[in-house]
Amino acid sequence: MMYDVIIIGAGVSGSASAREISRYKVNACVLEKAEDVCCGTSKANSAIVHAGFDAAEGSLMAKLNVEGNLMMEQLSKDLDFDFAMNGSLVVCRAEEDMPNLQKLLDRGIKNGVKDLRIIGREELVAMEPNIADDAVAALYAPTGGIVCPFGLNIAMAENASDNGVEFKFNTEVTGFRKIDGGWIVETNQGEFETKCVVNAAGVYADAIHNMVSDKKINIVPRRGDYCLLDKSAGKHVSHTIFPLPGKFGKGILVSPTIHGNLILGPTAIDIENKEGTNTTRDGLDQVIEKAGEYVKDLPLRSVITSFAGLRAHEGNHEFIIGEVEGAKGFVDCAGIESPGLTSSPAIGKMVAGIVKDILDLEEKEDFIATRKGILKPDTLSKEDRDKLIKENPAYGKIICRCEMITEGEIIDAIKRPLGAKSLDGVKRRTRAGMGRCQAGFCSPRVMEILARECDMDMLEITKSGGKSVIAVGTNKDSI
Structure with missing residues (x-):
């Protein structure tokens, strides 16, 4: 071409x-x-x-x-x-x-x-x-x-x-x-x-x-x-x-x-x-x-x-x-x-x-x-936020407690055009991992969501692409 x-x-x-x-x-x-x-x-x-x-x-x-x-x-x-x-x-x-x-x-x-x-x-x-x-x-x-x-x-x-x-x-x-x-x-x-x-x-x-x-x-x-x-x-x-x-x-x-x-x-x-x-x-x-x-x-x-x-x-x-x-x-x-x-x-x-x-x-x-x-539930009125969570419960699940980022936001970051494929990709789009604990709490959950939504093994998830793998093992069960 x-x-x-x-x-x-x-x-x-x-x-x-x-x-x-x-x-x-x-x-x-x-x-x-x-x-x-x-x-x-x-x-x-x-x-x-x-x-x-x-x-x-x-x-x-x-x-x-x-x-x-x-x-x-x-x-x-x-x-x-x-x-x-x-x-x-x-x-x-x-x-x-x-x-x-x-x-x-x-x-x-x-x-x-x-x-x-x-x-x-x-x-x-x-x-x-x-x-x-x-x-x-x-x-x-x-x-x-x-x-x-x-x-x-x-x-x-x-x-x-x-x-x-x-x-x-x-x-x-x-x-x-x-x-x-x-x-x-x-x-x-x-x-x-x-x-x-x-x-x-x-x-x-x-x-x-x-x-x-x-x-x-x-x-x-x-x-x-x-x-x-x-x-x-x-x-x-x-x-x-x-x-x-x-x-x-x-x-x-x-x-x-x-x-x-x-x-x-x-x-x-x-x-x-x-x-x-x-x-x-x-x-x-x-x-x-x-x-x-x-x-x-x-x-x-x-x-x-x-x-x-x-x-x-x-x-x-x-x-x-x-x-x-x-x-x-x-x-x-x-x-x-x-x-x-x-x-x-x-x-x-x-x-x-x-x-x-x-x-x-x-x-x-x-x-x-x-x-x-990306839709941010915390910008909505209580009524609209409740309606959103009822329609899509993922927006009611807090993944990053420091920044109050929901699973729905992370899924959106992955699925949208040019979507995130790594922890840093999710972080730049949603701020999950940018708070006080610097991803100490939310990283494992974000990895699980990435693996599920991208149909990847947890061992393939990286921090920022390339060789920056996070989990080490022989299979998912060993993590």
């Missing part, structure tokens, strides 16, 4: 591109080396919707940041994922640093960020009582927000699937051959022919690009360590709070999450290993120390987990989006680091526009613009 377009990578950039491309009459496919969508940078980040004041004026990064920010609220309604515009604050802790805060304001205004202003200490303390005692002022961006990164990524991928895009998982790209009118994409699962390729491979985007171009690019994995606190700490701040940015980015933030936790991080440590998502003692110590400099009395006894994610850092700190010179029909979507999550809807729109021009695509009349997420 000859595809019109193959997209490499099912993170937010690849999934956004797939969704926007699916607006056209096109035969499209996404190749993902992992077992699910949202398995790379898109699953481990700050979950922040940036206002757009940080990126350099006139850069593609700045343009797409502001555009993506403006698109997010409507997109969250169309695709039914969690988003809130809680606003952000960049804290200045010394009078001599006020010119730098002013520069950030000026840059944000030039980038087109709405309603930016500098506030003094009195207003800052009124907004955030736990701000550091030496904070003198802050840049306030009302359009900053928080989002569920898994929800955003999965929603765009499911909507793309609803609109006819194929997704092939556990499919790693190993090479390319140019043919008349397109490309042969070589993978560990065989070869695929396509007229056009979109390279949205995250930290591996340089390796993919360098297979087809003499003009090499280099993506450095930049590791970010995080601490996640329990929901009991979620109201310690109400806005996303940053320090003044430095040469390695926006710095370590303190923010509520969309689900009511508190998050601290990330660090910015350049490494060589593109799979190096291990946390370090030094990294976590840095998170705690730096966060405590501008937010006081952090309830660190409420930390429930730590994790690290990788940003795809390109040396010029700029998105690389466009058809590759000397490689007709090959489109890069590379160097997508922060604010990549915010920018993703706009990135998808830009990539789709490039592909449309290359292939001369026509818009289709039956594009499905909306998608419904």
Whole structure:
């Protein structure tokens, strides 16, 4: 089969591109080396919707940041994922640093960020009582927000699937051959022919690009360590709070999450290993120390987990989006680091526009613009919840006690388009396992449901695909 377009990578950039491309009459496919969508940078980040004041004026990064920010609220309604515009604050802790805060304001205004202003200490303390005692002022961006990164990524991928895009998982790209009118994409699962390729491979985007171009690019994995606190700490701040940015980015933030936790991080440590998502003692110590400099009395006894994610850092700190010179029909979507999550809807729109021009695509009349997420019984009235449980008793069985997730929600996560096939797949879709006990209680029950609904042996159930099996034995009876 000859595809019109193959997209490499099912993170937010690849999934956004797939969704926007699916607006056209096109035969499209996404190749993902992992077992699910949202398995790379898109699953481990700050979950922040940036206002757009940080990126350099006139850069593609700045343009797409502001555009993506403006698109997010409507997109969250169309695709039914969690988003809130809680606003952000960049804290200045010394009078001599006020010119730098002013520069950030000026840059944000030039980038087109709405309603930016500098506030003094009195207003800052009124907004955030736990701000550091030496904070003198802050840049306030009302359009900053928080989002569920898994929800955003999965929603765009499911909507793309609803609109006819194929997704092939556990499919790693190993090479390319140019043919008349397109490309042969070589993978560990065989070869695929396509007229056009979109390279949205995250930290591996340089390796993919360098297979087809003499003009090499280099993506450095930049590791970010995080601490996640329990929901009991979620109201310690109400806005996303940053320090003044430095040469390695926006710095370590303190923010509520969309689900009511508190998050601290990330660090910015350049490494060589593109799979190096291990946390370090030094990294976590840095998170705690730096966060405590501008937010006081952090309830660190409420930390429930730590994790690290990788940003795809390109040396010029700029998105690389466009058809590759000397490689007709090959489109890069590379160097997508922060604010990549915010920018993703706009990135998808830009990539789709490039592909449309290359292939001369026509818009289709039956594009499905909306998608419904997993039904959450706790959002219903008591009467409607009782009715739901009567019709489907699975919605009355609590599996994850920390997050109050029901068996009905887990079954929905497994059975819906691009459904979960692992514990992490269920967790990203439902939050089962994300609470205080970090899956200590609910994992065995989730495994049983996965085995039953996917017709799998318990010994085949994995945490996150590949060799990450959980149960060991000779048969089910031995578990």
